[in-house]
Amino acid sequence: MITVVALLILGITAALMLLAYLRMPLRIYVAIVLALTWSTSIIQYPDNTSLIVSGLVTMLALMLLIRPVRRHILTKSIFNAFKRALPPMSETERTALEAGDTWWDAELFTGKPDWSQLLNVETATLTKEEQEFLDGPVNELCEIIDDWEITHIHRRIPDPVWEFMKHHRFFGMIIPKAYGGLEMSALAHSQVVMKVASRSVSAAVTVMVPNSLGPAELLLRYGTQQQKDYYLPRLATGIEIPCFALTAPEAGSDASSIPDTGTVCYGKHDGQDDVLGIRLNWSKRYITLGPVATLLGLAFNLEDPDNLLGKGIEPGITCALIPTNTKGVSIGRRHYPMNQAFQNGPNQGHDVFIPVDWIIGGQDKASEGWKMLMECLAAGRAISLPSLSVGGAKVASQSAGAYARIREQFGLPIGKFEGIEEVLSRIAANTYMMDATRTLTLTALDMGHHPSVISAISKQQLTERMRMSINDAMDIMGGAGISMGPKNIFARVYEALPISITVEGANILTRSLIIFGQGAIRSHPYVYREMKAANEPDPTIGLRDFDQAFFSHVGMFISNAVRSFWLGLTNGRTASVPVSTHSKRYLQQLNRMSAAFALVSDTCMFTLGGSLKRKEHISARLADVFSMLYLTSATIKRFEEQGAHEEEAPLLRAACHSAFYYIQESLHGVTRNLPFTFIGVLLRWLVFPRGRAYSAPFDHFLHDAASVLLTPSATRSRLIEGIYISKNKNDQKAKLEDALATVIAAEKAEKKLKQAIRSGIITKSRNKDEIIADAEQCGLLSDEELQRIKRARAARLDIIAVDDFDADLGLSTTDYLDQPAVKMA
Numbered sequence: 028m029i030t031v032v033a034l035l036i037l038g039i040t041a042a043l044m045l046l047a048y049l050r051m052p053l054r055i056y057v058a059i060v061l062a063l064t065w066s067t068s069i070i071q072y073p074d075n076t077s078l079i080v081s082g083l084v085t086m087l088a089l090m091l092l093i094r095p096v097r098r099h100i101l102t103k104s105i106f107n108a109f110k111r112a113l114p115p116m117s118e119t120e121r122t123a124l125e126a127g128d129t130w131w132d133a134e135l136f137t138g139k140p141d142w143s144q145l146l147n148v149e150t151a152t153l154t155k156e157e158q159e160f161l162d163g164p165v166n167e168l169c170e171i172i173d174d175w176e177i178t179h180i181h182r183r184i185p186d187p188v189w190e191f192m193k194h195h196r197f198f199g200m201i202i203p204k205a206y207g208g209l210e211m212s213a214l215a216h217s218q219v220v221m222k223v224a225s226r227s228v229s230a231a232v233t234v235m236v237p238n239s240l241g242p243a244e245l246l247l248r249y250g251t252q253q254q255k256d257y258y259l260p261r262l263a264t265g266i267e268i269p270c271f272a273l274t275a276p277e278a279g280s281d282a283s284s285i286p287d288t289g290t291v292c293y294g295k296h297d298g299q300d301d302v303l304g305i306r307l308n309w310s311k312r313y314i315t316l317g318p319v320a321t322l323l324g325l326a327f328n329l330e331d332p333d334n335l336l337g338k339g340i341e342p343g344i345t346c347a348l349i350p351t352n353t354k355g356v357s358i359g360r361r362h363y364p365m366n367q368a369f370q371n372g373p374n375q376g377h378d379v380f381i382p383v384d385w386i387i388g389g390q391d392k393a394s395e396g397w398k399m400l401m402e403c404l405a406a407g408r409a410i411s412l413p414s415l416s417v418g419g420a421k422v423a424s425q426s427a428g429a430y431a432r433i434r435e436q437f438g439l440p441i442g443k444f445e446g447i448e449e450v451l452s453r454i455a456a457n458t459y460m461m462d463a464t465r466t467l468t469l470t471a472l473d474m475g476h477h478p479s480v481i482s483a484i485s486k487q488q489l490t491e492r493m494r495m496s497i498n499d500a501m502d503i504m505g506g507a508g509i510s511m512g513p514k515n516i517f518a519r520v521y522e523a524l525p526i527s528i529t530v531e532g533a534n535i536l537t538r539s540l541i542i543f544g545q546g547a548i549r550s551h552p553y554v555y556r557e558m559k560a561a562n563e564p565d566p567t568i569g570l571r572d573f574d575q576a577f578f579s580h581v582g583m584f585i586s587n588a589v590r591s592f593w594l595g596l597t598n599g600r601t602a603s604v605p606v607s608t609h610s611k612r613y614l615q616q617l618n619r620m621s622a623a624f625a626l627v628s629d630t631c632m633f634t635l636g637g638s639l640k641r642k643e644h645i646s647a648r649l650a651d652v653f654s655m656l657y658l659t660s661a662t663i664k665r666f667e668e669q670g671a672h673e674e675e676a677p678l679l680r681a682a683c684h685s686a687f688y689y690i691q692e693s694l695h696g697v698t699r700n701l702p703f704t705f706i707g708v709l710l711r712w713l714v715f716p717r718g719r720a721y722s723a724p725f726d727h728f729l730h731d732a733a734s735v736l737l738t739p740s741a742t743r744s745r746l747i748e749g750i751y752i753s754k755n756k757n758d759q760k761a762k763l764e765d766a767l768a769t770v771i772a773a774e775k776a777e778k779k780l781k782q783a784i785r786s787g788i789i790t791k792s793r794n795k796d797e798i799i800a801d802a803e804q805c806g807l808l809s810d811e812e813l814q815r816i817k818r819a820r821a822a823r824l825d826i827i828a829v830d831d832f833d834a835d836l837g838l839s840t841t842d843y844l845d846q847p848a849v850k851m852a
């Protein structure tokens with residue numbers, strides 16, 4: 028009897044776990060439980076206890092299945108408790124949360140992502156016209172850009188470069204052709220920024236800002252036809268130089284708190300009295316292109332105390348377009364961000380009167396500015412800085428990799444030392460992962476999505492990884508990285524790192540507050556629906572919607588607990604995935620970690636409720652896990668899409684192993700720091716039933732990944748594709764490419780030479796020229812071999828040389844200050 032009951036309990040548990048693992052609908056669970064309990068009762072008939080148990084189970088099952096009953100008996104009280112526990116949310120927070128849409132992030136939050144959906148998405152490609160633009164005007168622009176001249180000598184973009192940008196409509200990449208713009212896809216736009224960034228951060232920022240969140244995008248989405256017809260052609264051709272001014276001295280990260288005001292009143296404009304308009308007062312700072320802008324996009328708080336607009340509108344952030352020659356506007360002064368030469372500065376307005384028509388979108392859009400800004404944020408944030416960052420990482424891969432093969436110490440290329448290998452492998456893996464993430468995100472944009480959480484992840488992760496890659500590259504370059512001058516590839520990018528970390532959402536804030544905070548609501552399959560239900564004015568509809576979402580949520584939670592535990596026990600091997608290449612095991616691990624992430628996230632939300640918002644230690648770790656799931660998905664997709672080449676596997680391995688190790692440590696960190704120890708312990712047991720399984724990449728993985736950067740190959744070319752290598756043979760990056768080939772070509776002969784020294788045929792000398800002369804004399808090497816050695820030596824000496832200047836560092840040579848070309852645009 029006891030054995031039968033035990034077997035039954037075991038059977039039911041196993042059946043329920045299997046159903047939960049497979050995520051079956053509630054009615055199937057109920058049917059199976061009923062079948063098992065009633066069959067036991069029949070077997071044990073006439074035992075009354077089992078009949079009673081079956082009766083109770085049936086009643087419970089009916090209550091769960093019949094929705095009106097369930098709502099009344101169960102859901103109502105849960106719904107009320109949920110409403111009480113919901114943290115208060117300001118209108119600006121709500122607007123920010125609701126902006127944009129979701130994409131692959133939502134799949135990751137289910138804990139059971141559909142990989143074929145991701146792998147079948149066709150990655151965005153360039154049109155012929157876009158490719159021609161990249162091969163033509165973009166290459167030409169890159170060729171005329173000299174970053175040292177721009178940043179050290181002119182400290183501004185020289186006129187010819189401005190003119191070239193305007194003439195070729197670099198400021199109109201997002202503007203439709205109908206208005207004279209280039210109407211580029213997100214991918215093409217990104218390729219342009221990435222390529223220009225590989226030449227000069229200052230030039231890239233100058234190109235990217237008019238195409239990011241600002242006048243053009245706001246006009247396209249919200250402008251009146253009249254505004255579009257007038258301004259878009261002028262913006263596309265650079266007749267207008269735009270800027271967008273939101274940040275104020277007291278309102279940085281908390282941008283919605285701007286103190287700048289605009290009061291609706293009557294005033295004088297264009298010689299006419301009694302024009303309905305707005306009197307503005309503002310003080311802004313950090314505004315890119317601000318000092319040279321002709322058209323200022325301004326965000327301010329609109330008030331209409333006398334209800335002159337006749338709408339009784341609430342005061343609210345409003346966006347207007349103001350020509351900078353308007354009376355009372357003060358621009359021109361500059362900040363000096365990290366020795367970069369793009370235009371950035373403060374601006375003020377004192378009692379500036381503008382007609383109400385200057386509001387973007389006209390009167391209808393008064394007080395709608397915050398919503399407009401939040402809705403537009405995703406696209407620019409996913410393109411500008413991520414593309415600039417990938418450009419930086421690709422340059423690190425190209426130049427630091429080549430340098431590590433060319434530069435010798437202790438008789439060996441420094442890239443052969445394990446210490447440097449470790450750093451090189453990190454650059455390689457980061458670049459691979461970053462470019463995969465960039466491309467996947469652009470694909471989402473080109474499919475018409477505005478994925479707000481993904482864009483935050485891309486911005487935060489790619490700028491952080493650029494910081495890592497450039498820091499690593501600087502270490503590899505040693506003194507050559509530190510000595511400033513035209514030959515230095517990394518110093519200016521290194522200086523620019525904090526800029527990309529700070530702008531478009533400072534990274535600490537984005538990581539700690541936004542990625543998980545917004546993701547847990549928007550990307551989560553049910554939380555947003557539950558919250559909407561709680562805010563539904565009709566209580567019956569609210570309860571109905573909540574009931575549906577809540578029970579699906581509970582089902583997903585149970586399923587994720589089971590999946591997490593089972594996939595942990597089996598190390599993910601039972602997860603079915605649609606690939607059989609190197610990435611198969613990584614996809615299985617992603618399945619496992621996606622379930623673990625969803626389980627831990629739900630547990631944190633459930634246990635911490637509204638206070639999770641303030642627990643930034645926890646939400647930052649969850650953001651890291653979420654981000655790593657996205658970045659790893661992108662990396663695997665890229666590997667598969669590029670043909671799952673064996674030669675690319677080292678990059679995949681190094682990237683994925685680091686990612687899983689990081690995910691594991693972050694999840695562990697969350698469970699260790701939950702306020703309820705018991706829940707933390709339980710979660711650890713469910714997520715890591717066999718202990719912590721992941722380790723940092725093995726040393727031989729690091730060796731393989733680093734090797735990709737040390738030798739020209741198809742894999743290396745694919746990795747650094749899209750950056751600009753000058754045709755000018757004196758350009759340092761171009762020299763590095765040539766020198767790399769020259770040095771490799773001489774390696775065999777150099778080996779022979781070293782052998783001869785070891786065996787005493789040639790006397791060891793500190794002077795390499797003498798050694799070569801000896802080798803020449805004793806006829807050990809062929810002419811061809813000697814030439815190769817000589818060429819390699821010359822190339823090495825040229826590459827390792829750093830700039831030096833007169834004692835006053837060139838300060839007395841001020842000719843350049845008089846050049847007419849440096850006048851501002």
Ligand SMILES: Cc1cc2nc3c(=O)[nH]c(=O)nc-3n(C[C@H](O)[C@H](O)[C@H](O)COP(=O)(O)OP(=O)(O)OC[C@H]3O[C@@H](n4cnc5c(N)ncnc54)[C@H](O)[C@@H]3O)c2cc1C
Nearest residue numbers: 271272273274279280313314315364530531533534535536
């Ligand atoms: C070069 C440059 C160009 C810019 N261009 C423009 C432009 O064109 N237009 C425009 O309007 N603005 C522009 N900005 C402003 C930029 O968007 C702001 O610098 C940014 O929003 C951060 O504001 P802040 O510098 O005042 O930093 P603060 O808001 O003072 O933040 C300081 C630190 O605190 C962190 N922090 C703040 N709140 C939280 C929180 N709740 N949790 C955790 N951490 C938090 C931040 O992450 C940051 O690390 C630019 C800035 C720079 C430097």
